[in-house]
Amino acid sequence: MANSTDDQYDAIVIGTSQGGRFLPLELAKAGRRVALVERGPLGGVCVNTGCTPTKTMVASARLAYQARRGAEYGVRTGPVSVDLAAVRERKRAMVAGARQNYASRLAQDGLDLIEGEAYFTGPRTVEVALTGGGTRPIGAPVIVVDAGTRSKPLTIPGAADVPVLDSTSIMELDDVPEHLIVLGGGYIGLEFGQMFRRFGSEVTVVQSRTRLLMIEDDDVADEVATILRDEGITVLTSATPERVERLDGGRLRLTVRTEDGVRRIEGSHLLSALGRVPNTEALTPEAAGIRLDDRGFIVVDDRLETSVPGIYAMGDIKGGPAFTHLSYDDYRVLHANLIGDEKASTRGRVVPYTVFIDPQLGRVGLTEREARAEGRAIRVAKLPMGAVVRAIETGETRGFMKAVIDADSGEILGCAVLGSEGGEIMTMIQVAMLGGLPATAMADAIFTHPLLAEGLNSLFA
Known part of the structure; x- marks a missing residue:
C-alpha cells in the first residue's frame, strides 16, 4: 500500500450505524483526519431498514387496529382497509428525511466520506472497492469497524426456488399479503406478524422453539402468545420447518414437523425472521489478524478493542444484544477512550429494550428465571x-x-412491562434502578392520577 498523504488518516471508521455515524464527526472535531467508509445508504440498519422504517409501519398498523375498534369507544367508522403502497411511501419519506439529516452533518473539516466496500489488507491498512469503480488503499493507526449485520438466509430445502422475504424486502411490498407465513418467534418475526395481521393478512407464526421470545420468562412469553392469538394470528411452537415448495398460482406450501407430526401450511408469502449474521466475510478480517467467534462476530474486550491493538468494533458486528441504543453506548465508550483518553468500559452496563408489538414489551435487568438461576x-x-x-x-x-x-x-x-406504553413505563423503573431507589420508594412515590405510571404504586406495594 502506498503511504501518500492522501492515503493516510488518523482514524478510519467502517460503517455508519447509530454509533459509527457520530464517532467520525467527533474525531474530526477533535482535530483528527478521519475516513468514513460506507458501502450503502448512510445511517446503517437503524435508519434504512430497521428502527425508523419498521416503527413507522407499526404506527400505521396500530391506527388500522384502533380504527376497527371504534365501536368499543362509541365511535362509528366505516369499513377499514389499508393501502400498503401508501404506507410504504410514508415509510420511505421518513427514511429519506433521516438520511438527509445525517448527510447534512458530514460537511466537517477533516472528515472524508468514501463510498465503497472496505476490506482489510493488514492490521493498519484497508482497501476500498469504490462504488464508482476502482479501488483506493487507505491506512490509519486507529480503525473502528461498525459494519453491522444482515438477515440470516433461509437454507431449508426448496428455499432457493421460492421467493423468501426478509425484514427489508417485506417493507417494499405493493399489496397486503393474503396469508403471510412468518418463520421465527423473536422480536422481528412478532413485530411483522402483528403488523401484517392488522394490515389485513392472515398470519401464521412458526417457531421451532418451545415458546416465543425464548429469553423472556415463561409467563411473559405465554401472555404475548395469548395476545397475538386473540388478534387472530396462528402461533405454532415446537414446529421445525423442513421444506418449502411453490404451488400452482404462485402460492407456497411450508412443511413443518411438530410434536403431533408433520403439518403443511399453505400461504401467499413467506417471511424468514430467523436471526441475523455479521457482515464480516467481506471485511477479510483474517488479513488483519482479527479474531472472530464461532458465529463470525468480532471478539472485543470491555473497551471494544479487538485482538489487534488499535482496531475496535462497535454495534451489532461484535455480537450480543442488537439494539441501536447499545451501539450508541459503544460510541460513548469509544469517544471517551479515543478522544478523552479515559478508560471507559462496557463492563456491568444494564441494557434495556422494547419489543414493539402492541402492547409493547419493555424489559430491563434480570428476569425472574435469571435471578433464580443465580x-x-x-x-x-x-x-x-x-x-x-x-x-x-x-x-x-x-x-x-x-x-x-x-x-x-x-x-x-x-422488570418486564407488557402493556400500553410498556417501554416508557419500563424506562421509569430503569431510572429508579440507576438511582438505586428501593422498591419501597416506588411504592410510596406520588404519581399523577390517572397515568399508567400510577400502577407502579400498586406493583411495588
Whole structure:
C-alpha cells in the first residue's frame, strides 16, 4: 500500500450505524483526519431498514387496529382497509428525511466520506472497492469497524426456488399479503406478524422453539402468545420447518414437523425472521489478524478493542444484544477512550429494550428465571394492566407489569412491562434502578392520577 498523504488518516471508521455515524464527526472535531467508509445508504440498519422504517409501519398498523375498534369507544367508522403502497411511501419519506439529516452533518473539516466496500489488507491498512469503480488503499493507526449485520438466509430445502422475504424486502411490498407465513418467534418475526395481521393478512407464526421470545420468562412469553392469538394470528411452537415448495398460482406450501407430526401450511408469502449474521466475510478480517467467534462476530474486550491493538468494533458486528441504543453506548465508550483518553468500559452496563408489538414489551435487568438461576433470594411483584385505572379508561388492559426485587435489600433487579406504553413505563423503573431507589420508594412515590405510571404504586406495594 502506498503511504501518500492522501492515503493516510488518523482514524478510519467502517460503517455508519447509530454509533459509527457520530464517532467520525467527533474525531474530526477533535482535530483528527478521519475516513468514513460506507458501502450503502448512510445511517446503517437503524435508519434504512430497521428502527425508523419498521416503527413507522407499526404506527400505521396500530391506527388500522384502533380504527376497527371504534365501536368499543362509541365511535362509528366505516369499513377499514389499508393501502400498503401508501404506507410504504410514508415509510420511505421518513427514511429519506433521516438520511438527509445525517448527510447534512458530514460537511466537517477533516472528515472524508468514501463510498465503497472496505476490506482489510493488514492490521493498519484497508482497501476500498469504490462504488464508482476502482479501488483506493487507505491506512490509519486507529480503525473502528461498525459494519453491522444482515438477515440470516433461509437454507431449508426448496428455499432457493421460492421467493423468501426478509425484514427489508417485506417493507417494499405493493399489496397486503393474503396469508403471510412468518418463520421465527423473536422480536422481528412478532413485530411483522402483528403488523401484517392488522394490515389485513392472515398470519401464521412458526417457531421451532418451545415458546416465543425464548429469553423472556415463561409467563411473559405465554401472555404475548395469548395476545397475538386473540388478534387472530396462528402461533405454532415446537414446529421445525423442513421444506418449502411453490404451488400452482404462485402460492407456497411450508412443511413443518411438530410434536403431533408433520403439518403443511399453505400461504401467499413467506417471511424468514430467523436471526441475523455479521457482515464480516467481506471485511477479510483474517488479513488483519482479527479474531472472530464461532458465529463470525468480532471478539472485543470491555473497551471494544479487538485482538489487534488499535482496531475496535462497535454495534451489532461484535455480537450480543442488537439494539441501536447499545451501539450508541459503544460510541460513548469509544469517544471517551479515543478522544478523552479515559478508560471507559462496557463492563456491568444494564441494557434495556422494547419489543414493539402492541402492547409493547419493555424489559430491563434480570428476569425472574435469571435471578433464580443465580441463587438470589427474590420477591416477584406482578400487576395486571386491568388493575391500572388509566389502562381501563383507555381500553388497553392487556398484559401486566412485573418486577424482580432482592428480598433482603429491596433493590429492584429487573422488570418486564407488557402493556400500553410498556417501554416508557419500563424506562421509569430503569431510572429508579440507576438511582438505586428501593422498591419501597416506588411504592410510596406520588404519581399523577390517572397515568399508567400510577400502577407502579400498586406493583411495588
